[in-house]
Amino acid sequence: SQKIEQNSEALNIQEGKTATLTCNYTNYSPAYLQWYRQDPGRGPVFLLLIRENEKEKRKERLKVTFDTTLKQSLFHITASQPADSATYLCALGDYKLSFGAGTTVTVRA
Amino acid sequence: EAQVTQNPRYLITVTGKKLTVTCSQNMNHEYMSWYRQDPGLGLRQIYYSMNVEVTDKGDVPEGYKVSRKEKRNFPLILESPSPNQTSLYFCASSQQGPQGELFFGEGSRLTVL
Numbered sequence: 001s002q003k004i005e006q007n008s009e010a011l012n013i014q015e016g017k018t019a020t021l022t023c024n025y026t027n028y029s030p031a032y033l034q035w036y037r038q039d040p041g042r043g044p045v046f047l048l049l050i051r052e053n054e055k056e057k058r059k060e061r062l063k064v065t066f067d068t069t070l071k072q073s074l075f076h077i078t079a080s081q082p083a084d085s086a087t088y089l090c091a092l093g094d095y096k097l098s099f100g101a102g103t104t105v106t107v108r109a
Numbered sequence: 110e111a112q113v114t115q116n117p118r119y120l121i122t123v124t125g126k127k128l129t130v131t132c133s134q135n136m137n138h139e140y141m142s143w144y145r146q147d148p149g150l151g152l153r154q155i156y157y158s159m160n161v162e163v164t165d166k167g168d169v170p171e172g173y174k175v176s177r178k179e180k181r182n183f184p185l186i187l188e189s190p191s192p193n194q195t196s197l198y199f200c201a202s203s204q205q206g207p208q209g210e211l212f213f214g215e216g217s218r219l220t221v222l
Contacts, residue, residue, distance in 0.1 A: 004151070032208060034210075034211075042215060043113075091152075096154065101151035
């Protein structure tokens with residue numbers, strides 16, 4: 001069955017450093033991959049979408065890579081700030097969208 | 110302001126008492142979907158709708174019903190709630206179906222005693 005795995009441990013980093021989150025998947029050939037941010041008690045908010053034929057995508061301090069051979073996406077937050085503290089969800093899609101459980105990031109000032 | 114509105118935001122009910130969680134979007138999106146979120150399990154899709162009068166099951170549809178009589182509304186119905194339906198529920202909509210950016214509501218936290 002399809003499986004999507006994100007960093008099982010929460011990520012604690014110092015302000016200004018780069019946070020790197022992983023999203024691995026098995027038994028799946030997604031056409032695209034999305035990343036969302038979720039704050040406590042709020043609904044997820046869309047950040048980025050990357051398609052299977054794209055290797056990398058950037059948006060401001062965010063960078064996403066998509067390696068269909070390794071079946072992995074990496075999500076980077078550069079020059080991290082305390083305001084980046086949240087849970088980040090990856091989602092894989094073809095005809096429907098399936099979500100990972102998320103990774104919680106805490107950025108210390 | 111573009112938004113997806115869910116009601117109620119919080120609800121405590123008892124086993125077997127029918128309830129409806131409403132969802133409304135003001136973006137004229139054709140695609141709408143319901144998810145439940147449980148610790149460690151992520152968001153799991155309950156039902157989705159590609160357009161008016163077109164609905165289909167997601168990954169965990171048992172115990173739920175939906176309807177899509179108007180484009181903007183997509184209510185989630187629990188005919189006979191049970192404690193295993195205690196969860197955080199999210200409605201979402203998208204202009205480009207599941208391939209597009211999903212806009213989520215603020216969530217409805219349901220407790221079934």
